[in-house]
Amino acid sequence: MSMIPNPGSNPEEAAKPRMFDNADLDKMAMQFVGNMQRYRENIIIPKSNGPIKIKTNEEKLIETAVESCGFKSAMACVMGYGLGAALGLFSASVNPNMSDPFANEKKQTARQVLKEMRSTTHSYAKNFALIGAVFSVVECTIESKRGVTDWKNGTYAGGITGGLIGLRAGIKAGIIGGLGFAAFSTAIDYYMHSR
Incomplete structure:
Protein backbone atom coordinates (compact mmCIF):
# COMPACT_ATOMS: atom_id res chain seq x y z
CA MET A 1 0.00 0.00 0.00
CA ASN A 57 4.87 -16.62 -38.65
CA GLU A 58 5.37 -18.83 -41.72
CA GLU A 59 7.92 -16.39 -43.16
CA LYS A 60 9.75 -16.32 -39.83
CA LEU A 61 9.76 -20.12 -39.72
CA ILE A 62 11.20 -20.39 -43.24
CA GLU A 63 13.78 -17.70 -42.48
CA THR A 64 14.86 -19.55 -39.34
CA ALA A 65 15.22 -22.81 -41.29
CA VAL A 66 17.24 -21.15 -44.06
CA GLU A 67 19.57 -19.47 -41.55
CA SER A 68 20.24 -22.71 -39.63
CA CYS A 69 23.71 -24.26 -39.65
CA GLY A 70 22.44 -27.50 -41.18
CA PHE A 71 20.84 -25.79 -44.16
CA LYS A 72 23.88 -23.55 -44.72
CA SER A 73 26.29 -26.49 -44.67
CA ALA A 74 24.06 -28.56 -46.99
CA MET A 75 23.83 -25.69 -49.47
CA ALA A 76 27.58 -25.11 -49.30
CA CYS A 77 28.14 -28.81 -49.99
CA VAL A 78 25.77 -28.85 -52.98
CA MET A 79 27.10 -25.60 -54.43
CA GLY A 80 30.69 -26.72 -53.84
CA TYR A 81 29.94 -29.95 -55.69
CA GLY A 82 28.51 -28.01 -58.62
CA LEU A 83 31.42 -25.57 -58.77
CA GLY A 84 33.94 -28.40 -58.45
CA ALA A 85 32.24 -30.35 -61.22
CA ALA A 86 32.38 -27.33 -63.52
CA LEU A 87 36.06 -26.72 -62.77
CA GLY A 88 36.86 -30.41 -63.09
CA LEU A 89 35.13 -30.61 -66.46
CA PHE A 90 37.03 -27.54 -67.64
CA SER A 91 40.32 -28.95 -66.35
CA ALA A 92 39.74 -32.34 -67.97
CA SER A 93 38.84 -30.79 -71.30
CA VAL A 94 41.83 -28.44 -71.33
CA ASN A 95 44.37 -31.04 -70.26
CA PRO A 96 43.34 -34.42 -71.69
CA ASN A 97 45.63 -37.40 -71.24
CA MET A 98 46.61 -37.82 -74.88
CA SER A 99 48.65 -40.72 -76.14
CA ASP A 100 51.97 -40.01 -77.85
CA PRO A 101 51.71 -41.04 -81.53
CA PHE A 102 55.52 -41.09 -81.93
CA ALA A 103 55.97 -43.52 -79.01
CA ASN A 104 53.80 -46.07 -80.80
CA GLU A 105 51.16 -45.88 -78.08
CA LYS A 106 47.65 -46.99 -78.70
CA LYS A 107 45.19 -44.13 -79.28
CA GLN A 108 42.50 -43.52 -76.70
CA THR A 109 38.94 -44.18 -77.63
CA ALA A 110 36.17 -41.67 -77.04
CA ARG A 111 34.85 -43.90 -74.25
CA GLN A 112 38.20 -43.80 -72.42
CA VAL A 113 38.41 -40.01 -72.80
CA LEU A 114 34.88 -39.57 -71.42
CA LYS A 115 35.60 -41.97 -68.55
CA GLU A 116 38.71 -39.99 -67.65
CA MET A 117 36.80 -36.70 -67.85
CA ARG A 118 34.08 -38.15 -65.60
CA SER A 119 36.57 -39.30 -62.96
CA THR A 120 38.38 -35.92 -62.98
CA THR A 121 35.10 -34.02 -62.76
CA HIS A 122 33.86 -36.19 -59.90
CA SER A 123 37.16 -35.85 -58.04
CA TYR A 124 37.09 -32.05 -58.24
CA ALA A 125 33.41 -31.99 -57.27
CA LYS A 126 33.97 -34.13 -54.15
CA ASN A 127 36.89 -32.00 -53.00
CA PHE A 128 35.00 -28.73 -53.44
CA ALA A 129 31.91 -30.17 -51.72
CA LEU A 130 34.05 -31.24 -48.76
CA ILE A 131 35.73 -27.85 -48.50
CA GLY A 132 32.39 -26.02 -48.72
CA ALA A 133 30.72 -28.20 -46.09
CA VAL A 134 33.64 -28.05 -43.62
CA PHE A 135 34.04 -24.28 -44.02
CA SER A 136 30.32 -23.66 -43.57
CA VAL A 137 30.02 -25.87 -40.47
CA VAL A 138 33.10 -24.32 -38.85
CA GLU A 139 32.03 -20.75 -39.66
CA CYS A 140 28.49 -21.31 -38.37
CA THR A 141 29.81 -22.90 -35.17
CA ILE A 142 32.22 -20.01 -34.58
CA GLU A 143 29.48 -17.47 -35.28
CA SER A 144 27.14 -19.23 -32.83
CA LYS A 145 29.77 -19.37 -30.09
CA ARG A 146 30.97 -15.78 -30.56
CA GLY A 147 27.47 -14.36 -31.01
CA VAL A 148 28.80 -11.83 -33.54
CA THR A 149 28.59 -11.73 -37.33
CA ASP A 150 31.73 -10.11 -38.71
CA TRP A 151 34.78 -10.76 -40.90
CA LYS A 152 36.64 -12.60 -38.13
CA ASN A 153 34.31 -15.60 -38.38
CA GLY A 154 35.33 -16.24 -41.99
CA THR A 155 39.00 -15.74 -41.18
CA TYR A 156 38.92 -18.19 -38.27
CA ALA A 157 36.88 -20.69 -40.27
CA GLY A 158 39.26 -20.38 -43.22
CA GLY A 159 42.25 -20.99 -40.97
CA ILE A 160 40.68 -24.07 -39.38
CA THR A 161 39.42 -25.47 -42.69
CA GLY A 162 42.73 -24.90 -44.48
CA GLY A 163 44.60 -26.42 -41.56
CA LEU A 164 42.39 -29.52 -41.50
CA ILE A 165 42.71 -30.04 -45.24
CA GLY A 166 46.45 -29.40 -45.20
CA LEU A 167 47.02 -31.85 -42.33
CA ARG A 168 46.56 -34.71 -44.80
CA ALA A 169 50.01 -33.80 -46.15
CA GLY A 170 51.65 -33.10 -42.77
CA ILE A 171 51.97 -30.47 -40.05
CA LYS A 172 53.87 -27.94 -42.16
CA ALA A 173 51.33 -28.22 -44.97
CA GLY A 174 48.52 -27.83 -42.41
CA ILE A 175 49.99 -24.59 -41.07
CA ILE A 176 50.61 -23.18 -44.55
CA GLY A 177 47.16 -24.29 -45.69
CA GLY A 178 45.51 -22.69 -42.64
CA LEU A 179 47.30 -19.38 -43.13
CA GLY A 180 46.62 -19.33 -46.88
CA PHE A 181 42.95 -20.24 -46.55
CA ALA A 182 42.50 -17.67 -43.74
CA ALA A 183 44.02 -14.95 -45.91
CA PHE A 184 41.89 -16.01 -48.88
CA SER A 185 38.71 -16.04 -46.75
CA THR A 186 39.49 -12.60 -45.35
CA ALA A 187 40.12 -11.18 -48.83
CA ILE A 188 36.90 -12.66 -50.22
CA ASP A 189 34.89 -11.43 -47.21
CA TYR A 190 36.38 -7.94 -47.56
CA TYR A 191 35.61 -7.89 -51.30
CA MET A 192 32.02 -9.09 -50.80
CA HIS A 193 31.25 -6.59 -48.02
CA SER A 194 32.96 -3.60 -49.62
CA ARG A 195 30.66 -3.67 -52.66
Missing part, protein backbone atom coordinates in the same frame (compact mmCIF):
# COMPACT_ATOMS: atom_id res chain seq x y z
CA SER A 2 1.26 3.42 -0.94
CA MET A 3 0.38 6.70 0.66
CA ILE A 4 -0.03 9.71 -1.64
CA PRO A 5 -1.57 12.98 -0.55
CA ASN A 6 -4.94 13.72 -2.12
CA PRO A 7 -5.11 17.31 -3.30
CA GLY A 8 -8.52 18.70 -2.60
CA SER A 9 -10.24 21.99 -1.93
CA ASN A 10 -10.00 21.51 1.82
CA PRO A 11 -6.45 22.03 3.21
CA GLU A 12 -7.06 19.51 6.00
CA GLU A 13 -7.94 16.80 3.46
CA ALA A 14 -4.87 17.72 1.38
CA ALA A 15 -2.58 17.09 4.34
CA LYS A 16 -4.20 13.74 5.05
CA PRO A 17 -2.54 10.86 3.12
CA ARG A 18 -4.69 8.79 0.77
CA MET A 19 -4.23 5.00 0.57
CA PHE A 20 -4.00 3.22 -2.78
CA ASP A 21 -4.53 -0.49 -3.04
CA ASN A 22 -2.78 -2.77 -5.57
CA ALA A 23 -5.61 -2.54 -8.10
CA ASP A 24 -5.32 1.25 -8.20
CA LEU A 25 -1.54 1.03 -8.63
CA ASP A 26 -1.99 -1.49 -11.46
CA LYS A 27 -4.43 0.84 -13.22
CA MET A 28 -1.96 3.72 -12.94
CA ALA A 29 0.86 1.55 -14.27
CA MET A 30 -1.31 0.51 -17.21
CA GLN A 31 -2.09 4.15 -17.89
CA PHE A 32 1.52 5.35 -17.80
CA VAL A 33 3.50 2.29 -18.95
CA GLY A 34 1.06 0.23 -20.98
CA ASN A 35 0.27 -3.45 -20.91
CA MET A 36 2.71 -6.31 -21.47
CA GLN A 37 0.93 -7.65 -24.56
CA ARG A 38 2.05 -6.57 -27.99
CA TYR A 39 -0.28 -6.17 -30.94
CA ARG A 40 0.90 -5.81 -34.50
CA GLU A 41 -1.79 -3.29 -35.21
CA ASN A 42 -0.38 -0.96 -32.54
CA ILE A 43 3.19 -0.91 -33.86
CA ILE A 44 4.20 2.43 -35.32
CA ILE A 45 7.05 2.15 -37.81
CA PRO A 46 8.46 5.28 -39.45
CA LYS A 47 8.13 5.27 -43.23
CA SER A 48 11.37 7.16 -43.73
CA ASN A 49 13.19 3.83 -44.16
CA GLY A 50 10.96 2.75 -47.03
CA PRO A 51 7.98 0.42 -47.16
CA ILE A 52 7.74 -1.88 -44.15
CA LYS A 53 6.17 -5.33 -44.27
CA ILE A 54 5.70 -7.26 -41.04
CA LYS A 55 6.64 -10.92 -41.47
CA THR A 56 4.11 -13.64 -40.89
